[in-house]
Amino acid sequence: MREISVETIIDHVKDMCIESNFVLSEDIKEALDTYKSKEVSETGKNILFDIIQNAEIAESDRVPMCQDTGMAVVFVEIGQEVYIKGGLLEDAINEGIRRGYSEGYLRKSVVKDPLERVNTKDNTPGVIHYEIVSGDQLKITVAPKGFGSENMSRMKMLKPSDGIKGVKDFVLETVSLAGPNPCPPIVVGVGIGGTIEKAALIAKKSLMRDIRSENPLDHICQLEKDLLEGINKLGIGPQGLGGLTTSLGVNVEVYPTHIAGLPVVVNINCHATRHMSRII
Numbered sequence: 001m002r003e004i005s006v007e008t009i010i011d012h013v014k015d016m017c018i019e020s021n022f023v024l025s026e027d028i029k030e031a032l033d034t035y036k037s038k039e040v041s042e043t044g045k046n047i048l049f050d051i052i053q054n055a056e057i058a059e060s061d062r063v064p065m066c067q068d069t070g071m072a073v074v075f076v077e078i079g080q081e082v083y084i085k086g087g088l089l090e091d092a093i094n095e096g097i098r099r100g101y102s103e104g105y106l107r108k109s110v111v112k113d114p115l116e117r118v119n120t121k122d123n124t125p126g127v128i129h130y131e132i133v134s135g136d137q138l139k140i141t142v143a144p145k146g147f148g149s150e151n152m153s154r155m156k157m158l159k160p161s162d163g164i165k166g167v168k169d170f171v172l173e174t175v176s177l178a179g180p181n182p183c184p185p186i187v188v189g190v191g192i193g194g195t196i197e198k199a200a201l202i203a204k205k206s207l208m209r210d211i212r213s214e215n216p217l218d219h220i221c222q223l224e225k226d227l228l229e230g231i232n233k234l235g236i237g238p239q240g241l242g243g244l245t246t247s248l249g250v251n252v253e254v255y256p257t258h259i260a261g262l263p264v265v266v267n268i269n270c271h272a273t274r275h276m277s278r279i280i
């Protein structure tokens with residue numbers, strides 16, 4: 001067994017909470033640049049320029065790229081040969097979030113009870129997903145999630161006969177209904193299959209994937225391309241003020257499902273798509 005101390009985990013999670021809020025990932029930066037040169041709307045072009053400049057200032061001045069610094073979503077892949085020394089893994093992750101949001105002066109956006117709505121004042125707890133894998137390493141991905149975009153996500157239990165057309169219609173309808181609310185240009189994550197919670201989980205996980213990558217399955221890769229093209233024909237544009245650039249990328253993940261169902265979840269990320277991974 002390989003030992004990893006809780007202090008090491010706390011430090012990495014703290015750093016990732018701060019860094020992911022300050023530094024936009026390369027795939028999004030590259031896509032913003034590409035779409036800026038393709039955008040036909042003058043207003044849209046100017047907004048894309050502002051978004052790029054905002055990201056540059058955030059990175060150089062070490063300030064958050066958006067006032068909504070998100071609820072911390074954390075994906076953990078833990079090798080079966082890893083032993084966590086000195087405490088509980090979950091406590092360590094939450095302590096990392098607590099320190100990251102405090103030391104990085106990031107907005108605390110979490111309420112303890114969804115109905116009583118009292119702020120926990122330290123942005124904990126995070127939403128943590130665990131996966132047990134082979135090996136002796138620990139991979140942690142931190143993804144601060146703003147709720148302007150999270151609130152625009154939708155799920156639907158389609159009939160199997162709805163097929164690929166049903167999936168496409170639902171995704172396009174979801175992006176249409178969202179309009180300017182998720183701060184476009186957006187990244188669209190789609191989870192298809194499994195059960196309702198599995199579809200939601202893989203939709204979220206798809207947003208962790210580099211938007212320059214493609215799903216390895218040919219028909220799903222084609223679906224990603226078709227959806228991106230369809231979304232960018234909706235005319236919503238940067239910040240919803242019209243134009244060609246509504247989405248920078250669509251990532252789709254699939255999972256086996258029941259003969260009687262076709263669950264679909266659309267999880268939307270704004271242009272401030274934040275995620276960072278480290279392998280310990």
Ligand code: SF4
Pocket residue numbers: 066067068069145146147148149181182183270271272
């Ligand atoms: S949707 Fe994204 S860019 Fe818009 S306010 Fe929320 S975190 Fe910020």
